[in-house]
Every structure is written in structure tokens, then in C-alpha cells.
Amino acid sequence: MTDKTPSFRPSIETQKTNQTAKRAETVGQGGETHQHAQGGPRMTTAQGVPVSDNQNTLKAGARGPALLEDFQFREKMFHFDHERIPERVVHARGYGARGYFETTDAIPELTSAHLLQEKGRKVPAFVRFSTVAGNKGSMDLARDARGFAVKLYTEEGNWDIVGNNIPVFFIQDAMKFPDLVHSVKEAPDRAFPQAQSAHDNFWDFISLMPEAMHMVMWTMSDRGIPRSFRFMEGFGVHTFRFVNADGKSHFVKFHWKPKQGLQSVLWDEAVKINGADPDYHRRDLWNAIQAGDFPEWELGVQVFDDEFADKFDFDVLDATKLIPEEDVPVRIIGRLVLDSVVDNFFAETEQVAFCTQNIVPGIDFTNDPLLQGRNFSYLDTQIKRLGGPNFTHIPVNAPKCPYAHFQQDGHMAMHNPAGRANYEPNSWKDGGPRADQDAGFKSYPEEVEGEKRKVRAELFADHYSQARQFYESQTKVEQGHIADALIFELSKCEVLEIRERVVAHLPNIDADLAQAVADGLGFDTLPKAQTPRRKVVEGLKTSDALSILKNGPNSFQGRKLGILLTDGIDGDLLSALQEAVKDAGGMTEIIAPTIGGIKTSQGERVPADQKIDGGPSVLYDAVAVMASAEGAKKLSAMHPAKGFAADAFAHAKYIALAGDAKDLFSAAGVDKLDDGVIEISKSDDCADFVKTCGALRFWDRVQ
Numbered sequence: 001m002t003d004k005t006p007s008f009r010p011s012i013e014t015q016k017t018n019q020t021a022k023r024a025e026t027v028g029q030g031g032e033t034h035q036h037a038q039g040g041p042r043m044t045t046a047q048g049v050p051v052s053d054n055q056n057t058l059k060a061g062a063r064g065p066a067l068l069e070d071f072q073f074r075e076k077m078f079h080f081d082h083e084r085i086p087e088r089v090v091h092a093r094g095y096g097a098r099g100y101f102e103t104t105d106a107i108p109e110l111t112s113a114h115l116l117q118e119k120g121r122k123v124p125a126f127v128r129f130s131t132v133a134g135n136k137g138s139m140d141l142a143r144d145a146r147g148f149a150v151k152l153y154t155e156e157g158n159w160d161i162v163g164n165n166i167p168v169f170f171i172q173d174a175m176k177f178p179d180l181v182h183s184v185k186e187a188p189d190r191a192f193p194q195a196q197s198a199h200d201n202f203w204d205f206i207s208l209m210p211e212a213m214h215m216v217m218w219t220m221s222d223r224g225i226p227r228s229f230r231f232m233e234g235f236g237v238h239t240f241r242f243v244n245a246d247g248k249s250h251f252v253k254f255h256w257k258p259k260q261g262l263q264s265v266l267w268d269e270a271v272k273i274n275g276a277d278p279d280y281h282r283r284d285l286w287n288a289i290q291a292g293d294f295p296e297w298e299l300g301v302q303v304f305d306d307e308f309a310d311k312f313d314f315d316v317l318d319a320t321k322l323i324p325e326e327d328v329p330v331r332i333i334g335r336l337v338l339d340s341v342v343d344n345f346f347a348e349t350e351q352v353a354f355c356t357q358n359i360v361p362g363i364d365f366t367n368d369p370l371l372q373g374r375n376f377s378y379l380d381t382q383i384k385r386l387g388g389p390n391f392t393h394i395p396v397n398a399p400k401c402p403y404a405h406f407q408q409d410g411h412m413a414m415h416n417p418a419g420r421a422n423y424e425p426n427s428w429k430d431g432g433p434r435a436d437q438d439a440g441f442k443s444y445p446e447e448v449e450g451e452k453r454k455v456r457a458e459l460f461a462d463h464y465s466q467a468r469q470f471y472e473s474q475t476k477v478e479q480g481h482i483a484d485a486l487i488f489e490l491s492k493c494e495v496l497e498i499r500e501r502v503v504a505h506l507p508n509i510d511a512d513l514a515q516a517v518a519d520g521l522g523f524d525t526l527p528k529a530q531t532p533r534r535k536v537v538e539g540l541k542t543s544d545a546l547s548i549l550k551n552g553p554n555s556f557q558g559r560k561l562g563i564l565l566t567d568g569i570d571g572d573l574l575s576a577l578q579e580a581v582k583d584a585g586g587m588t589e590i591i592a593p594t595i596g597g598i599k600t601s602q603g604e605r606v607p608a609d610q611k612i613d614g615g616p617s618v619l620y621d622a623v624a625v626m627a628s629a630e631g632a633k634k635l636s637a638m639h640p641a642k643g644f645a646a647d648a649f650a651h652a653k654y655i656a657l658a659g660d661a662k663d664l665f666s667a668a669g670v671d672k673l674d675d676g677v678i679e680i681s682k683s684d685d686c687a688d689f690v691k692t693c694g695a696l697r698f699w700d701r702v703q
């Protein structure tokens with residue numbers, strides 16, 4: 001019998017669409033067509049044996065059984081079968097990039113950390129941003145805290161600041177972490193909902209854990225839905241120690257301040273972005289770095305001593321509290337720049353292992369019970385996730401300074417020490433590394449005493465004062481978003497008692513907030529307020545640093561304008577608009593009825609980046625619509641184009657209109673245009689429009 005069925009044939013789709021590959025087609029063994037990239041290295045097995053055929057298994061006869069002897073096939077399939085490693089139990093979805101850290105203000109009087117001894121010292125850095133609750137494949141715009149984990153490869157070892165984009169945490173003691181995480185992740189019986197806190201289990205837990213109320217104010221605020229990793233702050237959260245060369249210690253809190261300013265999306269945008277581009281945040285970071293628009297953060301420190309800690313209203317070891325910047329100013333000491341995307345996602349972003357224990361001489365821990373628990377957890381989880389104790393041999397985790405120790409063997413050992421000595425002390429001449437009593441890491445010799453008991457310090461029992469301070473520090477718009485978020489989330493809870501129990505905490509934070517949420521949930525009466533365990537501290541000063549809107553960029557730099565076009569528009573005006581955005585350091589994307597683009601009135605073809613239904617206005621910071629009379633008519637008959645216009649208006653975006661674009665807005669039901677909608681007809685208008693866009697949103701429209 002003859003073989004009539006080629007075992008591999010590219011699909012018709014591939015043949016049609018992949019023009020470049022088609023040109024490189026060759027005819028493979030047995031007459032089948034396959035694609036062959038030219039100029040690459042010779043393919044081998046993992047053992048280095050050259051491969052002659054990567055399309056067919058070894059068979060006894062063309063239609064006969066496959067042979068076990070085919071070591072190339074078995075090696076390939078075995079490796080594929082083992083491609084997955086367990087995802088992180090939290091922060092599974094993340095995105096990493098490389099860069100560098102540079103000291104801009106030396107602080108030898110505070111710390112002996114080598115990196116911070118001299119202005120201009122520069123070390124490589126790796127950063128991984130993440131969401132907390134969702135699985136690895138979940139969408140980027142979940143309402144959640146964001147991880148902001150930084151690894152600095154210093155000359156005295158790796159220093160990790162494993163932070164979040166929120167300066168406080170839900171719980172005070174590591175003992176509660178597994179419960180917190182279980183409650184927020186998908187319910188164990190039904191395995192949903194994914195990547196969201198809007199469900200009974202989470203709010204049930206929170207309602208019974210008043211210490212979470214401060215962090216809940218943050219996650220329900222716009223901080224929970226950042227516009228981009230580039231536009232968020234990072235915080236070390238815990239109080240750490242700086243120790244100087246004389247052994248003197250100060251307390252320190254770490255801050256990362258984005259040069260790009262702060263920005264978040266609206267909840268309605270978040271929901272729609274998740275559908276339109278679930279990779280919105282990772283794509284944004286990738287694109288910015290690839291375009292040479294390197295995101296940058298300043299490292300700031302809040303430094304204080306025992307005296308301040310003693311007189312502070314709260315316990316500095318309590319991770320549910322922050323120290324307002326107005327009380328202890330943030331001193332900028334360095335800059336972090338991300339200037340390179342990874343070569344391979346798995347090798348770097350997936351395998352990177354951060355750990356709060358990774359500190360260097362000059363930095364030390366405090367007794368924050370959350371930090372102490374984290375110090376155990378990270379190493380422990382990484383041994384499982386990365387398959388053994390040698391994950392420090394993986395390049396992204398290995399120190400970039402010299403290192404030497406007697407650790408050996410274990411799975412995947414790649415750097416076993418050479419020579420006879422593998423213990424210490426020893427008397428061999430080249431007996432290997434020795435401890436350095438002077439320069440080696442020494443723990444700060446803090447005196448400790450106390451009874452061995454499962455307890456918490458009394459000051460930790462204040463659960464509402466800073467939640468109130470945070471709420472009161474927000475603008476009206478932001479306060480409205482917090483109320484809306486709580487109403488949304490609690491409306492997803494099926495159990496009335498859970499909703500009530502959460503609302504009962506709110507009067508301790510703000511009476512109007514409590515009433516707004518109760519009204520939004522359709523309660524007839526406000527539930528009886530929870531009695532605080534400690535009296536709420538009255539009259540804490542509001543802090544502008546806590547608001548996003550009070551810290552906007554006032555510039556369109558790093559932002560993106562979506563330009564919806566039709567045939568027949570003025571090409572010169574389009575160029576002027578694109579130029580104005582570029583001058584402001586922003587980006588543009590062209591959206592058109594088809595991906596083939598449009599033809600200007602000057603007869604030039606402008607290719608599109610997005611077809612209209614692939615480029616909804618939620619993906620952009622501001623939009624422009626340029627349409628001819630005929631074009632506006634066509635757009636007005638297209639549902640996605642009407643959605644583009646209606647959403648841009650509803651989301652308080654700045655909008656530029658050219659030609660007959662106004663007609664699209666009327667068709668979308670937006671008849672009453674306002675000062676946030678700007679007509680452009682000449683190049684000066686474009687520059688003015690882009691300048692106006694620096695305010696990012698025209699909030700008057702939605703107040």
C-alpha cells in the first residue's frame with residue numbers, strides 16, 4: 001500500500017497569511033511542504049546530536065507503527081511534557097524587565113550598604129510587576145494590589161525590595177496570610193471567581209478582620225486599577241532598618257516614585273480593557289521599553305529613629321499603617337530605570353525568585369510580624385516552585401558579584417565548588433572561602449525580651465484611624481470611586497449578612513461613605529456600626545501624597561492617543577497631530593474601519609494599527625476622531641465606532657474632533673459636547689489639544 005497522506009502540512013490559513021514564511025518554503029523529506037527559516041544554527045537534540053528531520057517520527061514503513069527507538073522524538077516530547085512549573089501561589093501573573101539602579105544621593109551616615117556609599121554607584125536591576133490574586137493567565141486589569149518586586153544585583157550580594165503598589169497590607173501577622181489568600185482566590189468548590197475580590201469568601205473574611213479596613217480603602221480606590229505599571233508607586237511596606245558603619249540604626253521605609261506620575265483607569269474601562277486586551281499592562285511595558293521610552297522611578301526613603309517611633313500614634317511594626325509623608329518627608333536617594341525587555345519570559349520573569357530575606361550589609365529587618373513570616377515563606381515556596389535548592393544558579397537569580405560557599409549537590413547543581421575542601425574549618429592550603437568578620441553581614445544587635453506568647457501589641461488594635469485619613473485625603477472624584485467600588489463588590493456577594501457586616505465598619509471611617517454604600521446596596525437603614533477595639537484617633541491631618549489625582553503628571557508624556565480615521569481626512573492635519581503627540585513624548589495609534597487603513601484627501605494611504613472593533617477607546621488616554629462627511633456617515637452606522645465615541649465621552653477623556661467627526665458623536669447619543677471636546681483644524685490646535693491632554697481627564701464631565 002502506498003502512503004498518500006503527508007504527515008505534516010501547513011494549514012491553508014498559514015499558507016495564505018504567512019507570506020514571508022511562504023517565500024522560504026522548501027520541500028521536505030517525503031514530498032511534504034514545510035517552512036524552514038533560513039540562516040539559523042543547525043538544529044540538534046539537547047545532547048547536541050544534529051537533527052535531520054523535525055517533522056516525522058521514526059516508523060517501520062511509511063504507514064507503520066512508531067518506533068520506541070526514536071530518541072529524538074522521545075527527548076522532544078519528554079521535555080515538552082515537563083515545560084510547566086507550579087505557578088506562584090500568589091502574584092502568579094507578572095511581567096518583568098531589566099534595568100539599572102543608580103545612587104543619586106549617598107547616605108553613608110545612615111547605612112553601610114555599599115551601593116549607597118557614593119553618588120553615581122550603579123548596579124543592574126530586575127523588576128517584576130504582578131497582580132496578586134489571579135492565576136497566571138488572568139487578565140491584567142483585575143481590581144487588586146500590584147506586586148512591585150525589585151532585585152538589585154549589588155557588589156555585596158542581591159538586595160530584594162519585594163514591595164507592592166500600596167504602602168500597607170491587609171493583615172498584621174503572617175499567621176493570617178494563608179487565610180487571606182484562600183479567601184480572595186477562587187472558591188475551592190467551584191473554582192471561581194477568577195482574579196477578583198468581588199465575592200462572598202473575600203468579604204466574609206474581611207468583615208471579620210477589621211485590621212484589613214485600611215488596605216481595603218486602598219484596593220477599592222483607583223490604586224487597585226492602575227493605568228500602567230509605569231504609572232504606579234511602589235512601597236517596601238514594612239519598616240526596615242538602616243545600619244551605618246558604626247553600628248547605629250535608623251528605621252526606614254522604602255518608596256518608589258514614578259517619574260511618569262500616577263494614573264489609574266476607571267472601573268468601567270478596566271472591565272472593558274480586560275476583554276479588549278487582557279495583556280494591557282504587559283503590552284504597555286513591553287511597548288514603552290521597546291520604543292526607548294524607559295520608565296523610571298526614584299527611590300525614596302523615610303528615615304526615623306526610636307524617638308519618632310515612640311511618639312507616633314501607631315506602631316511602626318504594624319504593616320497596616322503608613323507614616324504620612326508630611327510627617328516624615330521622603331528623601332530621594334536613587335533612580336531605577338527599566339531599559340531592557342527580557343530575552344525569554346520563562347527564563348527570567350517566571351524563574352526569578354524574590355525574597356524579603358535577600359538583604360545586604362547595612363540593611364536589616366525589624367520585628368514586624370508580617371515581615372518575619374515573609375522571611376520564611378519566600379524561600380520555602382521557591383524550593384517547591386523552582387524544583388530544588390539550586391535556583392540561585394539560574395542566571396536571573398545568581399548574584400553578579402563574586403560568591404563562594406560550601407553549598408553543594410541537590411537537583412540541577414551547576415556550580416559545585418572545585419577542589420577537595422567542602423567543609424570549614426579545614427587545614428588545606430587552598431581550603432576555600434572563609435567568613436569575613438569585619439565586612440560580613442551582621443544582624444543589628446537589638447535587645448529583645450518578653451514572654452513567649454501568641455499575642456499582638458496593643459497599638460495594633462487601631463483599625464480605622466488611618467483608613468479614615470486615607471479616605472479624607474482623596475478628592476471628591478476619588479471618594480466617589482471608593483464608594484462605587486464597594487457597592488460593586490458587595491453587590492456581587494450573595495449573602496446579605498456579609499454585605500451588612502462590611503458596611504457596619506464604614507461609619508468608623510466616614511459617615512457619608514457608609515451612607516452612600518448603604519444606599520447603593522439598597523439598604524433601608526444603615527447597619528449598626530461595629531464598635532472599634534481602640535478609640536479612633538480624631539483629627540489626623542489629611543495627606544495629599546495619598547491621592548492619585550493630586551499627583552498627576554500634567555503632561556501627556558508616555559501616554560497614548562487613539563486616532564480614529566476615515567477615508568478623505570486631511571493628511572496634513574493628521575501629521576500635525578501625530579507630531580504634536582510625539583513632541584510631548586506620547587504615542588499614537590491609528591484606528592480605522594479596516595486594518596488596511598484609509599486614504600487621505602491628498603490621496604495617501606495611512607495604514608491602521610487597529611481595526612475599529614480591536615481598538616476601543618478604553619485602550620487610550622485620549623482620543624481624536626477625524627472623519628470626512630462620508631466617513632462620519634459610515635462610522636455612524638458601525639456599532640464599535642459609536643461605542644468608541646460614547647465610551648470616550650463617558651470616561652471623561654479629552655477628545656479632538658476634525659472634519660465631520662461631530663456627527664459620529666450625535667449618532668452615539670452624545671449631543672451636548674463640552675470643553676473637554678476640542679475641535680482641531682490647524683497645526684496649532686493640535687499642540688494646544690495635546691497640552692490640554694496633560695490633565696489626562698476632563699473630570700468636570702462626570703462630577
Ligand code: HDE
Pocket residue numbers: 088089090091094128129130146147148149162163164169173174175177235236237238319352353354370371373374377378379381382
Ligand atoms: Fe508576598 N509572597 N507574602 N507579599 N509577595 C509571594 O513568593 C507572603 C506580602 C509580594 O514577582 C510568594 O515567590 C506572605 C506583602 C510580591 O516573584 C510567597 C506574606 C507584600 C510577590 C509570598 C506576604 C508582598 C510576592 C509567592 C504575609 C508587599 C511576587 C511566590 C506574611 C510588601 C514576587 C513567591 C515575584 C510573592 C508570601 C505578604 C509582595 C508565597 C507569607 C505585605 C511583590 O512566598
